[in-house]
Amino acid sequence: MSGATVSSRPVGQLTQGLTIMRYALQESLRRRVLPVVGVLTVIFLVLYALGAHFAFQEVSDNRQVGFGVEIDDRSLAGSTLLGLAMFATLFLGAIISTFLTLGVIRGDAESGLLQPIAVRPISRTTILVARFAGAGLVSVVYAIAVFLLTVVITKVTGDFSPDRLWTATFELAAAVAVITCISVLASAFTSSTAQGITVLMLFGAGLTSGLLGQIGDALDSGTLVDLSELASKVLPFEALYQDALYSLTADISGTTGYLLSLGPFGGAVDSGAGIIIWSIVYCAALIAIAAALFRRRDL
Amino acid sequence: MAAALSVHGLTKTYKGGKEALRGVDLTVGEGMLVGLLGPNGAGKSTLTKIACGLVQASGGEVTVAGAPAGSLEARRATGYLAELFRFPAWLTALELLTLHQRLAGSGGGSAEREELLELVGLGDAREVRVEAMSKGMQQRLGIAQAMIGAPSLLLLDEPTSALDPAGRRVVRELLVELRSRGIGVMLNSHLLGEVERVCDAVTIIDGGRVVAAGSPAELAGARAVEIETDTGVVRREGVERDAIPALVRELVAEGRDIYAVREGGSSLEDAYMKVVGSGDRGRAAPGDDFDDPDEPGAEAER
Numbered sequence: 001m002s003g004a005t006v007s008s009r010p011v012g013q014l015t016q017g018l019t020i021m022r023y024a025l026q027e028s029l030r031r032r033v034l035p036v037v038g039v040l041t042v043i044f045l046v047l048y049a050l051g052a053h054f055a056f057q058e059v060s061d062n063r064q065v066g067f068g069v070e071i072d073d074r075s076l077a078g079s080t081l082l083g084l085a086m087f088a089t090l091f092l093g094a095i096i097s098t099f100l101t102l103g104v105i106r107g108d109a110e111s112g113l114l115q116p117i118a119v120r121p122i123s124r125t126t127i128l129v130a131r132f133a134g135a136g137l138v139s140v141v142y143a144i145a146v147f148l149l150t151v152v153i154t155k156v157t158g159d160f161s162p163d164r165l166w167t168a169t170f171e172l173a174a175a176v177a178v179i180t181c182i183s184v185l186a187s188a189f190t191s192s193t194a195q196g197i198t199v200l201m202l203f204g205a206g207l208t209s210g211l212l213g214q215i216g217d218a219l220d221s222g223t224l225v226d227l228s229e230l231a232s233k234v235l236p237f238e239a240l241y242q243d244a245l246y247s248l249t250a251d252i253s254g255t256t257g258y259l260l261s262l263g264p265f266g267g268a269v270d271s272g273a274g275i276i277i278w279s280i281v282y283c284a285a286l287i288a289i290a291a292a293l294f295r296r297r298d299l
Numbered sequence: 300m301a302a303a304l305s306v307h308g309l310t311k312t313y314k315g316g317k318e319a320l321r322g323v324d325l326t327v328g329e330g331m332l333v334g335l336l337g338p339n340g341a342g343k344s345t346l347t348k349i350a351c352g353l354v355q356a357s358g359g360e361v362t363v364a365g366a367p368a369g370s371l372e373a374r375r376a377t378g379y380l381a382e383l384f385r386f387p388a389w390l391t392a393l394e395l396l397t398l399h400q401r402l403a404g405s406g407g408g409s410a411e412r413e414e415l416l417e418l419v420g421l422g423d424a425r426e427v428r429v430e431a432m433s434k435g436m437q438q439r440l441g442i443a444q445a446m447i448g449a450p451s452l453l454l455l456d457e458p459t460s461a462l463d464p465a466g467r468r469v470v471r472e473l474l475v476e477l478r479s480r481g482i483g484v485m486l487n488s489h490l491l492g493e494v495e496r497v498c499d500a501v502t503i504i505d506g507g508r509v510v511a512a513g514s515p516a517e518l519a520g521a522r523a524v525e526i527e528t529d530t531g532v533v534r535r536e537g538v539e540r541d542a543i544p545a546l547v548r549e550l551v552a553e554g555r556d557i558y559a560v561r562e563g564g565s566s567l568e569d570a571y572m573k574v575v576g577s578g579d580r581g582r583a584a585p586g587d588d589f590d591d592p593d594e595p596g597a598e599a600e601r
Contacts, residue, residue, distance in 0.1 A: 019401040023387075030389040112385040116444060119351045119379045120402035121371040298313070299353040 016122040017130040024134025028100050037096060041146060044088060049153045052081050056158030078160025079249045085150035086172055086248070090241055091203075093143035093176035098199045100135035101183040104128070105290065107192035109299050118299055125291040128184065132287060136180040143176045144169055164247040171244035174279055175237040179203060181283040182235075188293040206231065206238035213242075236279045243275055301365030303327045303376075303452040303483025304350055309359035311345050311507075319345040321507040322359070327452065327483040332474055334494035334515075335487045337504040338575055343487045344382060346504070347454050350485070351379040364451050375404065378450035380441045382457040382487070388430035392421055392440055395429065396447060405448035415443040420469050434461040442470065446477075453477060456487045471497050495519065495567040503574055510574045516540075519566035526550060527559040 028034065059073035105128070108114035118124065147169055154160050162168055182202060186195045213228025215221070232239035304327035311320040319342045327333045337343050348354040349361055352369030363373035386395055396412045405411060416422050419439040429437060438461045445453060459467045467490075474497050477484055488494050494501060495515045503511040503518075511518055524543055526533045528550060538546060540562070547557055 016402060019398070023398055027387060027389065112381060112383045113387065115353055115381045116379070116384055116386065116399070116441075117402065118353060119374055119377065120399065121374040121404065122402055123371070296355070298355060299348070 013123055013126045017126045020127055020130035021134040024131050028138045045149055048085055048150055052154055052157040074160055078154055078158050082154055082162055082248050083245050089143050089147045090175055093139050094179045094203045096142055097135055097139035097176055097180040098183045098196055100138055101180060101187055102196055103192035104131045104184055104187040105294050106187060115299055124294045128291050128294050132184045136177050139176045139180055140173045144173050147172055162248040168244040168247035171240045175240035178237040178279055181286045185286045185290045188290045206235035210238045210242050236282050239275045303329055305362045307360045309361055310357045312357045319507055323509055325502050327485050329483055330478050330481040332478050332484045332498045334498035334501040335485055336571060341504045342507040344456055347456050347487055351377050351454050376451045378445035378453045380445040380455050380458050384441055386429045391426050391428050393425045396444060399444045399447045403448035415446055419443045435466055438462060453482055453484045491568045491571055505575045515567050518570045525561045529556040
C-alpha cells in the first residue's frame with residue numbers, strides 16, 4: 001500500500017448530474033434489450049416501407065367520386081400511413097422510456113443498486129433529474145429518429161410530405177418525454193414490475209380517451225369530448241400526440257380533410273400552444289413530487 | 300479535531316412504530332477501529348445507514364468529521380459498504396471505480412484505482428465485468444469503492460460475509476493499515492473473533508440500545524488457558540493474557556515439559572452471549588440486517 005495522498009474535493013451538482021446522466025446513457029446502451037429493440041425497429045421500418053410502397057401504387061392524386069367531389073388519395077394514404085407510423089413510434093418510445101426508468105427509485109433501492117451512489121456527495125434530486133434526463137434523452141432521440149425515417153420512407157415511396165413536419169416531430173418527442181416523467185414518478189411508488197404495468201396501462205388509458213374524444217367529436221357528444229379533454233390534462237402525452245397528428249394534415253382541407261378527421265390516425269385535434277406550456281408545468285410538477293418522495297425515503 | 304464519527308442520543312422510529320434505535324451513543328475517533336455487534340434486528344445497519352445519510356434519524360445528533368450526517372460535507376468524508384449491495388452488472392471493476400471517483404470528487408485518477416484494486420486483490424480483474432465476478436470478488440470491489448477519495452470514516456457493514464479465509468485475512472490487514480493512516484472505521488460484523496482480533500473498541504447494541512462498550516480486552520475479561528504438558532493438559536480458568544508466561548514458567552520450574560499453550564474460546568463471545576443472550580429480536584426493521592442467517596459468533600475464529 002503506497003499510501004498515496006488522495007483527496008475528495010467539492011464537485012458541483014451539475015457535474016455530478018452529468019456523471020449520473022452519462023452513467024444512465026451507458027446503462028441504456030449496454031443493456032441487452034437494446035439490440036432487440038434495434039432489430040424490432042428495423043423490422044417495423046421494413047414492413048412500413050413495404051406497406052407504403054404497395055399503398056401508394058394504388059393511389060392517384062385527385063380522384064372524382066361523383067357530384068363534383070374530389071378526393072386526394074395520395075394525401076389520404078400518406079397522412080394515414082404517417083399517422084400509423086406516429087402511433088407505432090409513440091408506442092415504441094413509451095416502451096423504451098418505461099424500460100429505461102424501470103426501478104429508478106424504489107426498484108433500485110430494493111435491489112441495493114442505489115445505495116452505493118446515494119451515499120456519495122450528490123443530492124438525491126440531482127440523481128433523479130439526471131436519471132430522468134438520461135432516459136428521456138435516449139427515448140426522445142429514438143422517437144425522433146424512427147419518426148423521421150418513416151417520413152423519409154413515405155416521401156420516397158409515395159412522394160408525400162406532412163404539412164408541419166417539425167411541429168409534429170417536436171410534439172411526438174414531447175409526448176415521449178411526458179411518458180418518461182410519468183414513469184419516473186411511478187418508480188417512486190412502485191416496484192419495477194408494478195411500475196412497468198402502471199405506465200403502460202396509463203399509456204393505453206390516454207390513447208383510449210383520445211379515441212373517445214374523436215368519437216365524441218364525430219357524434220357531437222359534449223360529455224365524451226369533455227371527458228377526453230380532462231384526460232388530456234391528466235395525461236398530456238395524449239394531447240401532444242393528437243396535436244402532432246393534427247400537424248401532419250393541418251393544411252389539408254375539403255373532402256379529403258374531412259375524411260381524415262374521421263380516421264384514428266389522421267386529422268385529430270388542434271390543442272393549441274397551451275398544451276406545450278401545460279406539459280412543461282406537468283413534467284416539472286411530477287419530477288418535483290418524485291424528488292420530494294425520494295429525498296424523504298429511507299434507503 | 301472532530302471525531303470521525305460522533306453519535307449522541309440517536310433514535311430512529313420507522314413508519315409503523317418500530318423503534319430501531321433508542322438513544323445510542325458512540326464515538327469513532329481518528330485511526331480507531333470500532334466493532335459494532337448485536338443480534339439481527341438490533342439496529343446495527345440502521346445506525347450505519349444513518350451515519351452515511353441513507354436513513355434519516357428521528358432524534359439525537361450524528362456528525363461525521365464535524366459535519367451533520369447526511370450533509371454533502373459529511374458524505375464527502377465517508378466511505379460505505381452496505382451489507383446488501385449490488386453494482387451494475389455491465390460495469391467493469393475499473394469503470395465502477397471511475398464512476399465513484401467522479402461522484403466522490405476524488406482526484407486520485409488511475410493511480411488510485413490501480414492501488415485500490417491491488418489492495419483488495421483484484422489487480423488482475425480490472426477489466427472484468429461485475430456480472431462475471433463471484434460474490435467474494437464483488438465484496439472486495441465494494442471495499443475498494445468505499446475507500447475511494449480516502450475518506451476519514453469508513454462504514455463497513457458485514458464486509459467479509461462472502462469472503463473465504465484468505466480474503467478475510469486481506470481485509471483484516473487492510474483494516475490495520477487504514478488505522479495507521481488515521482482513518483476511523485466502524486465495522487459491523489457477526490464474526491466476533493474477527494472483531495476481537497482487529498478492533499480497538501467494541502460496542503454491543505441490542506433492542507436499539509447500547510448494552511456494552513469498551514475494548515475487546517475489557518469486555519472479554521479473563522479467559523481460560525490450556526497448557527499441554529508431558530503429564531497431561533493443565534486447564535486454568537480466569538487467566539489474564541499477561542499472566543500466561545508466568546504460568547508456563549511455573550510449570551517448567553515444576554519439571555514439566557510444555558508442548559503447547561492454547562487460549563480458551565473467544566471470551567468476547569462469552570461476553571456477547573452474556574449481555575445479548577441467544578436468538579434474534581423479532582422481525583427486523585426496514586433497512587436493518589434482516590437476512591443474515593449466521594448466528595452470532597457461529598464463525599468466531601479461535
